[in-house]
Amino acid sequence: MILRRIVYAFVLLLAVLVMNFALIHLAPGDPVETLVGEMGGATPEFIEQMRAAYGLDQPFYIQLATYLGRVAQGDFGFSLYFNRPVLELMFHRIGPTILLVVTAVLIALTLGTFLGVLAAQRRNSWLSHLVTVFSLVGYSTPVFWVGIMLILVFSVALPIFPIAGMYQSDTSATGLAFLLEVLHHLILPAMTLALIYLAFYTRLSRASMIDVLDSDYVRTARAKGLKNYLVIYKHALRNAILPVVTFAGLQFGQVLSGAVLVETVFGWPGLGTLAYDSILRRDTPTLLAILFFSASLVIVVNMVTDIVYRYIDPRMRAEQ
CATH class of the missing domain: 1.10.3720.10 (MetI-like)
Known part of the structure; x- marks a missing residue:
């Protein structure tokens, strides 16, 4: 009984990860442009370099697969704004x-x-x-x-x-x-x-x-x-x-x-x-x-x- 609930919990968490990732990426706006706007602006070349550094230039399914793989290893990435590991911020x-x-x-x-x-x-x-x-x-x-x-x-x-x-x-x-x-x-x-x-x-x-x-x-x-x-x-x-x-x-x-x-x-x-x-x-x-x-x-x-x-x-x- 408990084992079955644990399996259901993992399946539900996986569904939550996929849905959250999809919904946030479908929302209007670009995180890099938002970050650059707070910095006072930047050249198009620098913006593309930042997008490549964060993997935002890849197709959606590649970004999703990469993100799921990192989460499975306990890596939630770096904060775009605070420039610190996300787990450190959350801790x-x-x-x-x-x-x-x-x-x-x-x-x-x-x-x-x-x-x-x-x-x-x-x-x-x-x-x-x-x-x-x-x-x-x-x-x-x-x-x-x-x-x-x-x-x-x-x-x-x-x-x-x-x-x-x-x-x-x-x-x-x-x-x-x-x-x-x-x-x-x-x-x-x-x-x-x-x-x-x-x-x-x-x-x-x-x-x-x-x-x-x-x-x-x-x-x-x-x-x-x-x-x-x-x-x-x-x-x-x-x-x-x-x-x-x-x-x-x-x-x-x-x-x-x-x-x-x-x-x-x-x-x-x-x-x-x-x-x-x-x-x-x-x-x-x-x-x-x-x-x-x-x-x-x-x-x-x-x-x-x-x-x-x-x-x-x-x-x-x-x-x-």
């Missing part, structure tokens, strides 16, 4: 992005599930209606607008948090002091990214919990005289959280795409900012590597989600 940007995304997902999952369970227990109260309104407003609000509003409130009007960056450029902090400084810079970007998905997980967990609380085995547990918190958090929540876990894995790709906007708004030095710069400058090798990494991460998270789902739901283990 310095992966950590901040993973920190931002994981923090936002944990906040959204934990707080969203808690609010959903709380609202499900009081389904006709003002709290339940407040959660519903919050979910609708939060899920329909653009993530970049939320980020800008948080900056205006908590960085401009109330200067509590820094506006941009991961730490102060002139910082000399080390150890715990440096960690606290990074966390201080992380709060606003993580909350911005988490608020959108927090609203969705709250709504989903509330609806799922209401269905579970009306089931026969929950009524049986109550009839046995079990305490309410045991009924809720030991019996009901374990089944109610299954749709939340499933959607968390399926939406991981959307969280990564939302991180691009959040990193751009807050100047967070992650892969999202690097992807934005690469798109503006037509830095094809860097953009292809970022897309490949994002696709790999989404596939791995989906596989982990499936394993966790089987662990949580005993019926899946029985079928297995």
